[in-house]
Amino acid sequence: MTLTVYVPCDSTACSLGADDVATALQTAATAKACDIKLVRNGTRGLFWLEPLVEIEHDSQRYAFGPVQESDVGGLIDALTSGDMSAHAKALGPTEDIPYLKNQERLTFARLGIINPVDIDDYIAHGGYDGLKAALDITPQAIVDEVKTSGLRGRGGAAFPTGIKWQTVLDTDADQKYIVCNADEGDSGTFADRLLMEGDPFSLIEGMTIASRAVGATRGYIYLRCEYPDAHRMLDTAIKAATARGYLGENICGSGSDFFLSVRLGAGAYICGEETSLLESLEGKRCMVRAKPPLPAIEGLFGKPTIVNNVLTLGTIPLILAKGGAYYESYGEGRSRGTQPFQLAGNLKHGGLVEKAFGVTLQTLLQDFGGGTITGLPLKAVQCGGPLGAYIPGDKDVAMDYETLAAQGAMLGHGGIVAFDENAALGKLARFAMEFCTVESCGKCTPCRIGSTRGVEVIDRILAGQETASNLALLDDLCDIMKDGSLCAMGGLTPLPVTSIRTHFPNELGDN
Numbered sequence: 001m002t003l004t005v006y007v008p009c010d011s012t013a014c015s016l017g018a019d020d021v022a023t024a025l026q027t028a029a030t031a032k033a034c035d036i037k038l039v040r041n042g043t044r045g046l047f048w049l050e051p052l053v054e055i056e057h058d059s060q061r062y063a064f065g066p067v068q069e070s071d072v073g074g075l076i077d078a079l080t081s082g083d084m085s086a087h088a089k090a091l092g093p094t095e096d097i098p099y100l101k102n103q104e105r106l107t108f109a110r111l112g113i114i115n116p117v118d119i120d121d122y123i124a125h126g127g128y129d130g131l132k133a134a135l136d137i138t139p140q141a142i143v144d145e146v147k148t149s150g151l152r153g154r155g156g157a158a159f160p161t162g163i164k165w166q167t168v169l170d171t172d173a174d175q176k177y178i179v180c181n182a183d184e185g186d187s188g189t190f191a192d193r194l195l196m197e198g199d200p201f202s203l204i205e206g207m208t209i210a211s212r213a214v215g216a217t218r219g220y221i222y223l224r225c226e227y228p229d230a231h232r233m234l235d236t237a238i239k240a241a242t243a244r245g246y247l248g249e250n251i252c253g254s255g256s257d258f259f260l261s262v263r264l265g266a267g268a269y270i271c272g273e274e275t276s277l278l279e280s281l282e283g284k285r286c287m288v289r290a291k292p293p294l295p296a297i298e299g300l301f302g303k304p305t306i307v308n309n310v311l312t313l314g315t316i317p318l319i320l321a322k323g324g325a326y327y328e329s330y331g332e333g334r335s336r337g338t339q340p341f342q343l344a345g346n347l348k349h350g351g352l353v354e355k356a357f358g359v360t361l362q363t364l365l366q367d368f369g370g371g372t373i374t375g376l377p378l379k380a381v382q383c384g385g386p387l388g389a390y391i392p393g394d395k396d397v398a399m400d401y402e403t404l405a406a407q408g409a410m411l412g413h414g415g416i417v418a419f420d421e422n423a424a425l426g427k428l429a430r431f432a433m434e435f436c437t438v439e440s441c442g443k444c445t446p447c448r449i450g451s452t453r454g455v456e457v458i459d460r461i462l463a464g465q466e467t468a469s470n471l472a473l474l475d476d477l478c479d480i481m482k483d484g485s486l487c488a489m490g491g492l493t494p495l496p497v498t499s500i501r502t503h504f505p506n507e508l509g510d511n
């Protein structure tokens with residue numbers, strides 16, 4: 001009997017030795033005359049257990065992890081004996097691991113389950129059901145379904161996706177574009193990468209549905225060049241989808257064409273800002289454009305363009321397959337559906353946690369994250385990327401857009417970076433300003449010059465020089481950057497500073 005063994009092939013697991021484990025498993029199985037089928041799946045997103053090997057037994061997957069090459073011989077014995085608990089690294093049925101069991105995986109329903117580049121595996125797990133549904137209804141009905149879902153952009157700004165799509169649908173043009181923002185620049189975030197490496201067809205399908213909804217025939221995935229594995233997966237998946245008629249001319253006999261390709265960004269943080277991304281896609285230096293005009297009206301090459309994040313587009317197939325109301329039934333208030341939270345920094349159990357909006361911060365940090373690796377008290381978490389607010393580590397708050405905004409914080413792309421009591425928050429406030437000096441496109445003065453002056457004034461405060469007057473100067477500077485910058489790069493840079501001033505006055509104050 002052939003037994004199926006799953007070893008992840010994504011960059012996280014491979015950086016921890018998954019390729020070597022896969023090779024050792026195959027060698028050991030051959031030596032012990034054990035017939036195995038080795039499937040390379042994506043990660044499940046439980047990083048501290050990687051490489052996480054799964055064995056299929058009685059139609060159930062059993063997890064073992066973290067597996068090293070030295071564990072492999074024992075794994076083959078467990079495989080042949082049929083006793084899935086007879087191994088030091090045995091974790092029981094994968095789906096029963098509390099970290100996974102207590103999640104609501106909608107966008108990431110297939111993560112770690114399928115071979116990412118096997119289109120038949122994708123289809124066998126509900127893939128392309130969304131496109132099929134979309135091809136049966138009018139473009140307006142597709143947009144209405146997205147509106148019903150309440151989906152808001154997962155890239156950071158949380159703009160309602162259906163409204164953006166409506167604008168592009170309503171704008172007449174000889175050419176329209178779908179652009180996927182796969183720049184994923186926020187610190188502590190990796191969900192875009194996990195989706196592209198673990199379930200790339202879902203993004204491709206989402207973009208294809210978007211193209212049908214607004215009448216676009218060309219799409220680009222703007223991918224940061226630091227993601228070579230995602231690039232490889234996407235290219236392979238695009239080729240497979242094209243060969244099977246899901247991309248290219250006359251998609252599935254519908255009469256609609258959609259041509260999709262990947263473009264690599266060179267890694268500047270500002271390239272994630274949608275207008276500067278479009279400049280970069282056009283082959284120019286990434287400088288932010290003034291809005292209006294909105295990209296939905298004058299976007300790539302001056303044509304109406306949908307720019308959406310990987311997770312936004314990757315959620316679209318589910319919304320079309322199961323209906324907008326199904327997705328909308330998750331979440332709370334104006335934050336509908338689920339959010340893939342990314343736990344990073346000083347937490348025992350870093351990884352991907354997809355939960356309905358409204359889950360509390362402490363549930364994420366303690367129940368999922370397991371507290372700090374160091375065992376020291378959690379001092380602060382930074383939520384929403386390098387320009388997000390610092391929140392006290394013992395604070396509990398419902399994780400949704402409105403509640404966080406009311407606390408002076410933001411969700412951004414869902415990254416949560418934890419710091420223990422050794423964190424020097426004054427220096428982290430300085431880091432935000434310094435980051436802006438390096439990453440600013442330079443087009444507007446508050447961002448370009450303000451951040452440089454911000455570093456200088458924070459240095460003086462940290463050195464205890466004329467603290468009261470320098471703090472007043474810093475507050476003034478933060479107001480100017482927040483209100484006067486052209487985009488959220490300069491506009492959000494003060495947030496780490498002001499949140500630290502509010503919650504941790506001793507770290508950047510006049511003590």
Ligand SMILES: Cc1cc2nc3c(=O)[nH]c(=O)nc-3n(C[C@H](O)[C@H](O)[C@H](O)COP(=O)(O)O)c2cc1C
Pocket residue numbers: 152153154155156157158159181182183184185186269270271272273274275307308309310312313487488489
């Ligand atoms: C400085 C800056 C960096 C950004 N980086 C990203 C990014 O890496 N990925 C992303 O999807 N959105 C990023 N955004 C947000 C985009 O400008 C835009 O809101 C998003 O691509 C729209 O897609 P969505 O509605 O699906 O979120 C960034 C914004 C700013 C101001």
